[in-house]
Amino acid sequence: MTGARTGRRAGDSGTRASILAAARDEFASHGYTGATIRAIAAAAAVDPALVHHYYGTKERLFAAAMELPVVPSEVLAAAIGSGKPGASLGTLLVRTALTIWQLPQAQATIAGLLRSAVTSERAAVMFREFLTDAILGTVGQAAGLDALGAGEAGFRAGLVASQMAGLALTRHVLVFPAVGAASVEDLAAAIGPTIDRYLTGEITDPERIGSKPP
Amino acid sequence: MTGARTGRRAGDSGTRASILAAARDEFASHGYTGATIRAIAAAAAVDPALVHHYYGTKERLFAAAMELPVVPSEVLAAAIGSGKPGASLGTLLVRTALTIWQLPQAQATIAGLLRSAVTSERAAVMFREFLTDAILGTVGQAAGLDALGAGEAGFRAGLVASQMAGLALTRHVLVFPAVGAASVEDLAAAIGPTIDRYLTGEITDPERIGSKPP
Numbered sequence: 001m002t003g004a005r006t007g008r009r010a011g012d013s014g015t016r017a018s019i020l021a022a023a024r025d026e027f028a029s030h031g032y033t034g035a036t037i038r039a040i041a042a043a044a045a046v047d048p049a050l051v052h053h054y055y056g057t058k059e060r061l062f063a064a065a066m067e068l069p070v071v072p073s074e075v076l077a078a079a080i081g082s083g084k085p086g087a088s089l090g091t092l093l094v095r096t097a098l099t100i101w102q103l104p105q106a107q108a109t110i111a112g113l114l115r116s117a118v119t120s121e122r123a124a125v126m127f128r129e130f131l132t133d134a135i136l137g138t139v140g141q142a143a144g145l146d147a148l149g150a151g152e153a154g155f156r157a158g159l160v161a162s163q164m165a166g167l168a169l170t171r172h173v174l175v176f177p178a179v180g181a182a183s184v185e186d187l188a189a190a191i192g193p194t195i196d197r198y199l200t201g202e203i204t205d206p207e208r209i210g211s212k213p214p
Numbered sequence: 215m216t217g218a219r220t221g222r223r224a225g226d227s228g229t230r231a232s233i234l235a236a237a238r239d240e241f242a243s244h245g246y247t248g249a250t251i252r253a254i255a256a257a258a259a260v261d262p263a264l265v266h267h268y269y270g271t272k273e274r275l276f277a278a279a280m281e282l283p284v285v286p287s288e289v290l291a292a293a294i295g296s297g298k299p300g301a302s303l304g305t306l307l308v309r310t311a312l313t314i315w316q317l318p319q320a321q322a323t324i325a326g327l328l329r330s331a332v333t334s335e336r337a338a339v340m341f342r343e344f345l346t347d348a349i350l351g352t353v354g355q356a357a358g359l360d361a362l363g364a365g366e367a368g369f370r371a372g373l374v375a376s377q378m379a380g381l382a383l384t385r386h387v388l389v390f391p392a393v394g395a396a397s398v399e400d401l402a403a404a405i406g407p408t409i410d411r412y413l414t415g416e417i418t419d420p421e422r423i424g425s426k427p428p
Contacts, residue, residue, distance in 0.1 A: 128388045154392035166380020178368035189419035205403035
């Protein structure tokens with residue numbers, strides 16, 4: 001067994017490439033939630049422990065397979081942990097996302113992920129599940145969404161996703177001039193409070209409670 | 215001349231098809247702003263007056279060429295004009311957009327427009343210019359954006375576009391379950407105030423004015 005592992009280490013980059021290729025297949029076929037490290041290891045014909053050894057978590061493996069420039073939930077958790085006093089969670093999320101998206105290696109990835117999500121239903125499922133789990137999980141936990149009912153938590157998380165996905169689309173793909181050219185701080189000031197409201201604010205029409213229109 | 219027109223009328227559907235094909239080419243090549251009825255008529259080898267006679271405005275021609283189920287600015291203007299007292303502009307915009315998007319004939323169009331905008335830079339320009347001119351123009355005028363400087367008006371319009379495009383994406387393409395399943399009224403109550411704030415509310419960080427961070 002040790003001998004076999006040593007053998008694998010000798011072919012490190014080939015093994016890693018096989019794992020990443022298997023991961024892309026499994027994520028595409030079973031979504032982010034449905035894919036397992038065990039199944040990816042089996043498809044790459046390696047021991048699951050080796051996949052854990054190389055990549056640690058499913059999210060890290062996904063980030064490597066999709067060539068994300070960072071591991072989103074780790075960067076978000078770090079940003080939340082080191083946030084300036086007074087900076088709201090929404091402002092931190094917008095600022096962190098915009099900063100990551102500006103990395104040179106992120107440009108092609110954003111366009112590529114949006115392109116495959118829009119053209120392939122399987123990629124859409126994968127993208128949606130990844131956003132929900134890795135990104136909204138981190139932010140949602142910090143906002144206390146996990147204390148809410150699943151329906152309200154999902155609705156609030158979906159509202160956050162709608163604004164963040166639309167921001168990526170208008171800034172990096174459609175490139176609305178004023179949104180493309182705006183500074184990270186101006187966008188964080190404009191959009192951060194939206195995210196805060198979606199996470200923890202009033203999002204229903206008080207007049208409608210118990211009085212559905214005819 | 216009258217004879218020639220009568221001749222064209224006899225071949226009505228063929229002429230209309232030629233005009234729509236020419237329109238799609240011109241909009242794709244020159245964007246929504248750059249395309250002109252004159253150039254479209256020339257490409258279809260018809261008199262510009264005939265294009266005006268058939269389609270009236272550039273927006274109506276665009277709507278016909280792209281198979282939009284409605285002419286967006288006309289539906290929006292009607293909704294704004296007939297809005298219930300107390301309904302905010304943002305709520306009207308979200309409610310109207312969601313109602314149009316739910317039309318059976320809109321489903322394929324939304325996915326198709328987003329797909330081409332994400333995969334083709336020319337289509338992205340066309341889509342962005344159309345959104346800015348036809349849709350945000352109507353709403354922006356009602357919100358008084360035209361009284362602002364071009365920079366601020368463009369930024370506010372871009373923020374609105376970011377939320378609305380993201381809503382279309384998460385509800386109809388990525389299909390986040392809670393956003394896809396939500397009622398028009400619940401989404402209008404949640405997102406309408408966001409649009410109102412982007413159009414006319416406070417969108418800068420008051421503490422930052424004159425004190426850019428180092």
